[in-house]
Amino acid sequence: MTSRESDSGSEPVRCRSDLGRRVSLRREQLGLTREEVAARAAASSGFLQYVEESAAEPGIGFMLRLASALDTTVAELVGGTTELPAGFGKAAAHPEFLVLSAAECRERLSTHGVGRVAVTVDDTPAVFPVNYTVAGELIAYRTAPEAGPAAAAGHEVALEVDHIDDAFSQGWSVLVVGRARVVTDSYESRRLEEQAHTAPWAGDGRHEWIAIHPTQITGRRIRVMGARAPSRETS
Structure with a gap:
């Protein structure tokens, strides 16, 4: 588990699950705010905060929308590819x-x-x-x-x-x-x-x-x- 500053810059929070840690890290890699990702995933920012900071178990519908919002896959978010070498993605067009x-x-x-x-x-x-x-x-x-x-x-x-x-x-x-x-x-x-x-x-x-x-x-x-x-x- 890793600690980081909350979006408000106040108290540090801890990701309490591997899913929350990966969601938070991916969002920060893309330079997106929690509100931006929540809007893309058709969810509230409060629920996304819950996913990032708690041991949440969202349904597959939300997970698919969240993966799309973060330009990744459900397998990546849940750690299904952690034992595989990097580079499984297809080559980009240009x-x-x-x-x-x-x-x-x-x-x-x-x-x-x-x-x-x-x-x-x-x-x-x-x-x-x-x-x-x-x-x-x-x-x-x-x-x-x-x-x-x-x-x-x-x-x-x-x-x-x-x-x-x-x-x-x-x-x-x-x-x-x-x-x-x-x-x-x-x-x-x-x-x-x-x-x-x-x-x-x-x-x-x-x-x-x-x-x-x-x-x-x-x-x-x-x-x-x-x-x-x-x-x-x-x-």
Whole structure:
């Protein structure tokens, strides 16, 4: 469950179900107010608030209208696709392929997120998901000394971060290339710990910081003309 500020900007509220969390997140991705979505779904804003903040179980009729209002599917809203890879949506009729500038790439990397680091383990290419943190010019992540991502230390590596929007068949991808090292300075490690927004999702025992010094940051974006842009794009 996640907390967020209410539309009135007063007391924070908590989404008390996965459905409420997904509805709220999707609405915010599209930059829509609760009133706008409620009007599209032929419902009251009060009922939509109830769906977002409580353990509601709406009927299929409302769910179909709500999915249409949010340009997604009922399966997406109820979490039916959470175990499937992104990209099940059909290709859009008129996509636009764009090259991102370095500044746009850094904006999408933002402060933290989940990316995939490509390393070589026992002479075999491997890719591992990691929770990364942006610390100034560095991209850093925590791992265990014996884990696969630790093999990046002392080598030129690649880290990819992307965002896929199945509802609009659009998204972006940023590639960071640079040399990685183990962070051995206690002050630097402490600074990274303080800046980290989350602990590694894989659990405890991952206290070794690997820092990547980017020498190249490139990105691509697929945009669909006519699709509403989210208020902000995150990883």
